[in-house]
Amino acid sequence: QVQLVESGGGMVQVGGSLRLSCAASGLTFNSYVMGWFRQTPEKEREFVGAVAKSGGSTTYGDSVKGRFTISRDNAKNTVYLQMNSLKPEDTAVYYCAATFRDYSIMWTSSDWYNYWGQGTQVTVAL
Numbered sequence: 001q002v003q004l005v006e007s008g009g010g011m012v013q014v015g016g017s018l019r020l021s022c023a024a025s026g027l028t029f030n031s032y033v034m035g036w037f038r039q040t041p042e043k044e045r046e047f048v049g050a051v052a053k054s055g056g057s058t059t060y061g062d063s064v065k066g067r068f069t070i071s072r073d074n075a076k077n078t079v080y081l082q083m084n085s086l087k088p089e090d091t092a093v094y095y096c097a098a099t100f101r102d103y104s105i106m107w108t109s110s111d112w113y114n115y116w117g118q119g120t121q122v123t124v125a126l
Helices: none
Strands: 003-007 010-013 018-025 033-039 046-051 058-060 068-073 078-083 092-099 120-125
Touching: 003 092, 018 033, 018 092, 018 120, 033 068, 033 078, 046 068, 046 078, 058 068, 078 092
Parallel strands: 010 120
Antiparallel strands: 003 018, 018 078, 033 046, 033 092, 046 058, 068 078, 092 120
């Protein structure tokens, strides 16, 4: 079956960096757009960013633009989320997800994703 397994979460101080990884198995990885979302108990799931199947294009949520970078290694079936200049409001559970849909306008909505990881906690401390 399909598995997406996130890792790399933890606690970091304001202004610090973390890199999340998401290892995929059970699917043809380069046939899927990979996205990152985040969620807190107080908010709905928020789009962080997504990377195209080939890795050739990316899109980001407004709150992370210029600070976060998504990349993928199709040979390793892994997608990454490099998070820099972290802020307390970045504290959340981060999820990776996979969708086969090619239209980038659909990547920002969690409704269009077919598979999800279990999430990894990121806490940004003052």
